[in-house]
Amino acid sequence: MCGIIGYVGITDAKKALIKGLQTLEYRGYDSAGISYFTREGEDTSDKIKTIKTVGKVSCLKDKVNQAAGEDITTCGIGHTRWATHGGVSDTNSHPHTAGKVTLIHNGIIENYKQLQEELEEKGLTPVSQTDSEIAAMVINDCYTGDPESAIRRAIAKLDGAYGFCILFSDFPDTIYAVRNGSPLVAAHTDKGSIIASDMVALVSYTKHYFVLKEGHIARLTKDEILVQDENGELYGPTIHHISWDVAAAKKGGYDYFMMKEIREQPEALRNTIKPRMVNGLPDFSEDGVSDTLFQDVNRIIITACGTAMHAGLMGKNMIERLCRVPVTVEIASEFRYQNPIMDEKTLLITISQSGETADTLAALRLAKERGAKTLSVVNVKGSSIARESDFVLYTHAGPEIAVASTKAYTVQVSVMYLIAFRFALIQGKISEKEASEYMTELMNTASRISEVLDYDNQIESIGKRLTKASDIFFLGRGLDYALSCEGSLKLKEISYIHSEAYAAGELKHGTISLITDNVPVIAVATQPDVFAKMISNVQEVRSRGAKVILITGQDSSVDAALCDHHVVLPETDPLFAPFLAAVVLQYLAYYVAVEKGLNVDQPRNLAKSVTVE
Numbered sequence: 115m116c117g118i119i120g121y122v123g124i125t126d127a128k129k130a131l132i133k134g135l136q137t138l139e140y141r142g143y144d145s146a147g148i149s150y151f152t153r154e155g156e157d158t159s160d161k162i163k164t165i166k167t168v169g170k171v172s173c174l175k176d177k178v179n180q181a182a183g184e185d186i187t188t189c190g191i192g193h194t195r196w197a198t199h200g201g202v203s204d205t206n207s208h209p210h211t212a213g214k215v216t217l218i219h220n221g222i223i224e225n226y227k228q229l230q231e232e233l234e235e236k237g238l239t240p241v242s243q244t245d246s247e248i249a250a251m252v253i254n255d256c257y258t259g260d261p262e263s264a265i266r267r268a269i270a271k272l273d274g275a276y277g278f279c280i281l282f283s284d285f286p287d288t289i290y291a292v293r294n295g296s297p298l299v300a301a302h303t304d305k306g307s308i309i310a311s312d313m314v315a316l317v318s319y320t321k322h323y324f325v326l327k328e329g330h331i332a333r334l335t336k337d338e339i340l341v342q343d344e345n346g347e348l349y350g351p352t353i354h355h356i357s358w359d360v361a362a363a364k365k366g367g368y369d370y371f372m373m374k375e376i377r378e379q380p381e382a383l384r385n386t387i388k389p390r391m392v393n394g395l396p397d398f399s400e401d402g403v404s405d406t407l408f409q410d411v412n413r414i415i416i417t418a419c420g421t422a423m424h425a426g427l428m429g430k431n432m433i434e435r436l437c438r439v440p441v442t443v444e445i446a447s448e449f450r451y452q453n454p455i456m457d458e459k460t461l462l463i464t465i466s467q468s469g470e471t472a473d474t475l476a477a478l479r480l481a482k483e484r485g486a487k488t489l490s491v492v493n494v495k496g497s498s499i500a501r502e503s504d505f506v507l508y509t510h511a512g513p514e515i516a517v518a519s520t521k522a523y524t525v526q527v528s529v530m531y532l533i534a535f536r537f538a539l540i541q542g543k544i545s546e547k548e549a550s551e552y553m554t555e556l557m558n559t560a561s562r563i564s565e566v567l568d569y570d571n572q573i574e575s576i577g578k579r580l581t582k583a584s585d586i587f588f589l590g591r592g593l594d595y596a597l598s599c600e601g602s603l604k605l606k607e608i609s610y611i612h613s614e615a616y617a618a619g620e621l622k623h624g625t626i627s628l629i630t631d632n633v634p635v636i637a638v639a640t641q642p643d644v645f646a647k648m649i650s651n652v653q654e655v656r657s658r659g660a661k662v663i664l665i666t667g668q669d670s671s672v673d674a675a676l677c678d679h680h681v682v683l684p685e686t687d688p689l690f691a692p693f694l695a696a697v698v699l700q701y702l703a704y705y706v707a708v709e710k711g712l713n714v715d716q717p718r719n720l721a722k723s724v725t726v727e
């Protein structure tokens with residue numbers, strides 16, 4: 115939610131900021147802007163200049179080319195916005211200036227109204243409708259010449275989430291940064307110092323970085339980054355290393371990141387599963403997750419948002435099936451407002467690609483307060499959820515840039531399967547032989563997904579026939595229902611076609627009234643135990659005129675009249691077939707959106723990482 119970057123060094127800051135914002139654009143693309151120190155004309159003192167505009171970073175780049183002229187600068191901050199408070203306008207775009215303070219903000223200041231009233235009593239009025247400008251005004255109001263103490267006094271007044279990069283006009287070529295909730299990572303390199311909301315903006319400079327801790331204040335100059343803790347003491351942050359490089363964060367010849375990421379799934383799965391396969395058995399010792407985590411657990415709560423929550427639905431199915439422990443899956447944004455019941459025998463599993471989703475993080479914090487054990491399944495190393503969980507199992511998908519999650523989903527599901535296998539094994543619910551067979555199947559899934567990647571032409575041609583639909587339904591039972599929820603989300607978020615997923619048996623309790631001639635129904639029927647029932651449900655919609663796309667395994671005999679398109683998956687153990695069907699549904703969403711001429715990677719109104727509640 116909003117991409118932010120600050121650069122101070124030896125090269126043109128405008129270029130560095132625009133380049134960084136292009137990599138961060140997936141976090142929000144309503145508007146973009148930069149501020150930088152520069153000198154104009156005969157004036158020998160540094161001034162802060164701001165250029166901002168509604169639209170994407172490409173619009174900002176054009177505006178900078180016109181407005182920046184010959185400006186020389188080596189220090190600045192940049193922002194790409196996902197609008198929360200205040201509509202999409204030039205004025206509401208970041209950076210915001212108040213007196214000597216210019217800042218960019220990722221997050222939401224919840225008490226901004228109250229702060230605004232206090233400022234207005236002092237005769238100070240904002241020009242924008244944003245909570246972020248109020249934050250700039252508060253910091254400026256606290257400023258008496260010492261940036262760090264102004265920031266410290268100001269943040270004591272702010273409620274909510276924030277990652278700020280701040281310029282003080284009295285301190286040229288220096289960037290200050292502080293955060294609460296929203297992420298900030300930073301690095302000092304031979305080209306200077308850089309700070310951003312996401313590692314993707316740093317990776318072209320370095321693979322070594324640190325995560326700014328909440329409440330700490332960083333001061334960046336071209337020569338160094340100094341961090342002060344809450345008490346103003348110097349603090350030496352822990353340096354982390356990333357294993358992926360700049361190529362992984364580029365499109366690599368594909369039109370869209372989404373397609374690249376769909377095609378990266380076999381490798382992402384292997385990278386995620388292989389380190390947890392020891393002597394053929396599931397094993398988390400390399401992750402530092404000891405079996406004691408699973409001992410005395412009498413219930414599991416999985417909480418997450420969106421796609422990650424759908425991965426949780428798959429996990430629930432597998433854990434309950436193999437371990438016979440009750441599992442509930444909770445939408446993180448609902449969870450903590452339900453006064454959830456948890457104790458030390460509860461294992462709370464959070465799932466998150468970014469590791470920064472505000473609702474998921476809040477759920478995790480609540481669970482810890484209530485004494486539950488916590489385990490997270492996270493893709494981004496060192497992210498807030500990973501750091502705050504008792505234990506973490508990283509997915510090794512590499513950076514996921516497209517807003518629509520694809521490879522992160524399948525690797526999340528694979529880790530949920532691994533958890534089910536390990537938990538069942540140590541409880542004696544499955545034998546070593548069974549566990550080993552499951553592990554082999556899970557590993558083989560990577561190769562089978564490679565086979566499904568060759569279905570692109572078939573799915574493209576099906577997708578082309580769905581572009582005129584106004585509603586599309588997804589049906590499944592059991593694991594296939596869990597998958598249908600994800601297939602439906604994928605389709606609607608990037609194609610803008612309304613879609614719903616239904617447990618196939620539930621359709622006739624109301625929704626079947628929406629099935630009329632040519633309404634597309636995507637039926638996923640990979641599970642033998644419910645196959646006959648699924649086929650009956652498909653017949654019910656077919657006889658009401660639905661256009662049916664049926665996805666099944668190899669050995670399912672299907673009457674040709676039952677569907678318009680039949681997608682037959684490669685042969686596999688049915689428990690693993692949803693991985694393969696997932697790729698079909700990802701392709702389908704992709705090709706429908708492409709055929710409609712939409713921006714697949716940056717669907718309207720969305721952002722990749724939702725760091726506000």
Ligand code: M6R
Binds near residue numbers: 419465474517603
């Ligand atoms: O970073 P997270 O996995 O916590 O994100 C959760 C959701 O916002 C995310 O899965 C979202 O639903 C996807 N962009 C959908 O494709």
